[in-house]
Amino acid sequence: MPFPGVSDGQKREERVNSNKFSLVQINFTCLLNKPDLVQNYKTESLSCLYSNVYVMSIITDAQNGIVTEEMKIVAWEEGVTEDFVRRGVAQGHIVIPVSPYRKVKICGIGEGLRTKVNASIGTSTDIVNIPEELEKARQAELAGADTLMELSTGGDFIEIRKQVIANTTLSVGCVPLYQAFIEAAQKDGAVVNMNEDDLFRITAEQAKLGTNFMAIHTGINWETVKRLRNQGRHGGLVSRGGAFMTAWMLHNEKENPLYAEFDYLLEIMKEHEVTLSMGNGMRAGAIHDATDRAAVQELLINAELADKAHKDGVQVIVEGPGHVPIDEIATNVQLMKRVTNNKPFYMLGPIVTDIAPGYDDRVAAIGAAISSSLGADFICYVTPAEHLALPTPQEVFEGVISSRIAAHIGDMVKLKKTREADLEMGHARRDLDWERQFAVAINAPRARAIRKERMPADADACTMCGDYCAIKIVNRHFKF
Numbered sequence: 474m475p476f477p478g479v480s481d482g483q484k485r486e487e488r489v490n491s492n493k494f495s496l497v498q499i500n501f502t503c504l505l506n507k508p509d510l511v512q513n514y515k516t517e518s519l520s521c522l523y524s525n526v527y528v529m530s531i532i533t534d535a536q537n538g539i540v541t542e543e544m545k546i547v548a549w550e551e552g553v554t555e556d557f558v559r560r561g562v563a564q565g566h567i568v569i570p571v572s573p574y575r576k577v578k579i580c581g582i583g584e585g586l587r588t589k590v591n592a593s594i595g596t597s598t599d600i601v602n603i604p605e606e607l608e609k610a611r612q613a614e615l616a617g618a619d620t621l622m623e624l625s626t627g628g629d630f631i632e633i634r635k636q637v638i639a640n641t642t643l644s645v646g647c648v649p650l651y652q653a654f655i656e657a658a659q660k661d662g663a664v665v666n667m668n669e670d671d672l673f674r675i676t677a678e679q680a681k682l683g684t685n686f687m688a689i690h691t692g693i694n695w696e697t698v699k700r701l702r703n704q705g706r707h708g709g710l711v712s713r714g715g716a717f718m719t720a721w722m723l724h725n726e727k728e729n730p731l732y733a734e735f736d737y738l739l740e741i742m743k744e745h746e747v748t749l750s751m752g753n754g755m756r757a758g759a760i761h762d763a764t765d766r767a768a769v770q771e772l773l774i775n776a777e778l779a780d781k782a783h784k785d786g787v788q789v790i791v792e793g794p795g796h797v798p799i800d801e802i803a804t805n806v807q808l809m810k811r812v813t814n815n816k817p818f819y820m821l822g823p824i825v826t827d828i829a830p831g832y833d834d835r836v837a838a839i840g841a842a843i844s845s846s847l848g849a850d851f852i853c854y855v856t857p858a859e860h861l862a863l864p865t866p867q868e869v870f871e872g873v874i875s876s877r878i879a880a881h882i883g884d885m886v887k888l889k890k891t892r893e894a895d896l897e898m899g900h901a902r903r904d905l906d907w908e909r910q911f912a913v914a915i916n917a918p919r920a921r922a923i924r925k926e927r928m929p930a931d932a933d934a935c936t937m938c939g940d941y942c943a944i945k946i947v948n949r950h951f952k953f
Contacts (some may be wrong), residue, residue, distance in 0.1 A: 530743060530786040531571060535563035543569045547581030552890070557585060565783040566815050568790055570620070570644040570748040575683035578642045580619050582790065583817040587888065588845040588880035590617070591646070591819075591853045592873050595624035596633060600863050603633055608866040610641045616873035617915075618854070620686070622646040626655055626713070634682055644685035646750065649676040650731070654717040664717050665724035672730060673741065680745035687742075688792065690714045690752035691778050692771035694732045697755060698722060701767035708759025708827075711795070715754025735778055742787045749782050750819060751775035753792035759827055763797045764805060776812040783816075790817045790851065793844075797823040802840060806847040819851040820844045824859075833859035834872045838879040845883020852876050874916055881915070903953055905933045905944060 534541050540555045544562065547569055548555040558581060561567030567583030582589050592613035594606055606625070613621055621643045625633045630652045638645050653675045657667035676687065690712075698719055701710070710716050718729055731738055742749050755771040757763045775791055782789040791813045794805055802823065809818050823840035824833060837855035845852065856864040856872035864872065884891040894913055901909035907924070914920040927936045934942035 530746060530788075531562060531569060532565075532783065532786045532788060535559045543571060543579050546579040547586070550579075551581060551586050553585060561585065562788075564815075565779075565789065566817070568748050568788040568817050570646075570685035570788070571746055572644075572683050572685045573746055574681060575638065576642075577644050577685060580644055582619075582851050584815060584850065585888075586850070587891070588849065588884050589619035589851050590873060590876040590880055591620045591622055591851065592616075592618040592869060592876075593622040593624050593853060594637070594864075594869060595622075596627040597625075597863050598627040601625075601628035603628070603636055605866065606633060607636060607640050609864070609869045610637050610643075612866045612870040613873050614641055614643055616870045617877050618643065618873045620644045620646060622648075622688070622853075624648055624651065626651055630655075631678075631682070634679065634684070638683045645683070646686040646688060647679050647684050648688045648690075648714055648752070649679050650690060650714050650717060652679070654721070665721050667717075667721055669730040669734075673734070673737065676738070677741050677745070680741060680747045684747060686748035686750050686790065688714070688750045688752040689731055689738065690718050690729070690754040691731045691735060691738070692751060692775035693718050693722070693729050693754045694774060695722070695728060697767055697770045697774065700770045701755065704766045706757075706759075706765070706767075707761040708757065708796070710755070711758025712752075712754045712756055714752055715756075718754060732774070732778075735781070739782055739785050739787055742782070743785065748788040748790060749779075750790040751779055751792055753794065753821060756793075756795040756821060758796055760796045760798045760825070763794060763801050768794055769808075772809065773812060776814075776816075779813055779816050790819045792819045792821060793849070794823060795821045796827065797825065797840060799825050799840070799843060802843045803847055806844055806849055810848055817850040818848065819853065820849040821853045822855055824855065830860050831857055833857065834868075834875040838875040841876055841879035842882040845880050846886035847883075848887065849883070852880055877915060903944060903948075905942075905948075 531541060531543065535544070538559070540559050544558040545555055548558045558567060561583055562569065567581055567586065569579060569581050571577070580589060594609040594613065596602070596606060610621055621637070621641055623634050623637045623645055624647065634647065650672060653672040654664040654667050656671070658664045679687070693715060701719070710719060718731075722729055753771070755767040757765065757768060779789045779791050791809060793809050797805055806818065820841065822837040823844060824836055825840040826836055829836050833855050834857050841852045854872040854876035856868040858864040858868050881891060885895070898910060898913045901913060911917045911921050924935065929936045929939055931940065931942070934940070934945060
């Protein structure tokens with residue numbers, strides 16, 4: 474279906490002084506100081522949208538009053554005006570992850586838009602099975618995930634990510650420091666031997682693969698670590714990226730390079746039009762650690778850096794806490810939105826109780842629904858295998874469905890208009906119209922399979938009520 478106002482002939486070249494240009498792949502080499510971002514070697518043309526050669530970005534376009542094709546698509550999909558999306562991008566309230574290296578399904582995240590769901594996949598040191606990871610990506614997309622994060626920690630990082638990116642239409646995110654620290658452990662014996670230049674080189678290389686957004690742990694600095702050490706934790710430090718960086722800092726007695734060299738990091742992000750997701754390395758791994766000093770300190774640092782990133786033309790998301798009791802969710806969402814000047818908020822979970830391993834997709838859905846209703850823009854799914862094992866493709870599917878239900882429930886409060894689907898379902902049930910019910914259902918194949926497996930004698934009813942179907946009885950006397 475064509476998008477209103479989107480013309481195939483409307484190319485971004487028209488806005489660059491009529492100069493024809495093409496993005497080129499960039500060969501990076503690790504120099505004595507930093508990888509070279511200036512010497513670009515043309516290997517093949519790319520169907521690009523942006524290039525910092527022309528000091529352009531989607532934010533720059535939005536601030537100059539230009540409605541890009543991506544903004545038009547988001548407006549059409551969300552049922553809002555194109556200018557609403559443009560203003561959101563210009564102000565940093567909405568992001569649209571893009572990449573000059575691959576075409577993706579356009580997805581808007583932020584204020585006034587439907588709550589989006591991310592599915593995370595990836596290998597571990599115990600299980601490296603690329604075909605299974607590709608199946609997870611397929612199941613995530615089939616279940617309706619809006620984005621995908623590839624978080625492998627075992628096997629050939631580059632090959633795995635290449636294959637995942639090649640086999641999905643979704644925006645793909647990653648955490649570059651995983652590869653940097655793990656390669657240091659493999660080559661030099663320990664994660665604390667990670668070379669700072671390698672961290673930036675790997676970040677650039679992963680961007681070149683077509684990664685659309687990256688979780689970067691910028692908010693961990695000496696002040697954050699001091700607060701973590703002073704207050705302590707009931708559940709420890711559960712963020713892998715947070716643990717890697719904290720250990721590196723303490724061992725080397727050096728500042729986090731992602732914080733110390735933030736300007737340089739922004740150069741890489743802007744060069745490749747990567748959306749920056751401010752990593753939540755101090756997130757709580759137990760509800761009794763929620764909203765503690767280390768987490769709040771990291772948020773404050775990330776909020777300041779997020780403002781700088783947006784000012785420099787880099788799209789930015791701010792990540793939020795993992796384990797949060799229900800009575801602290803509102804505080805976390807409101808604080809996050811307030812101090813970040815309403816940047817898109819990426820809620821990790823949240824897990825609202827710690828006693829339900831095997832059912833954490835449901836536990837997180839409770840927290841996600843509340844978070845979404847209060848203003849969270851982006852939800853990271855949780856699978857039934859959370860805290861227990863690497864998820865299977867089926868568990869990935871289940872996790873996405875649980876999070877999509879939660880996002881919809883939240884949007885019923887936050888956006889109101891999403892209640893139309895529930896109204897349609899109510900009418901279909903009143904009319905005993907099973908096909909309409911399946912059409913509205915969030916997972917129609919499952920609903921249809923359950924009914925088919927236990928079909929009633931009376932095809933209008935179901936085996937829950939059988940001959941005594943309340944709706945059927947009253948429908949004989951009333952016309953609603």
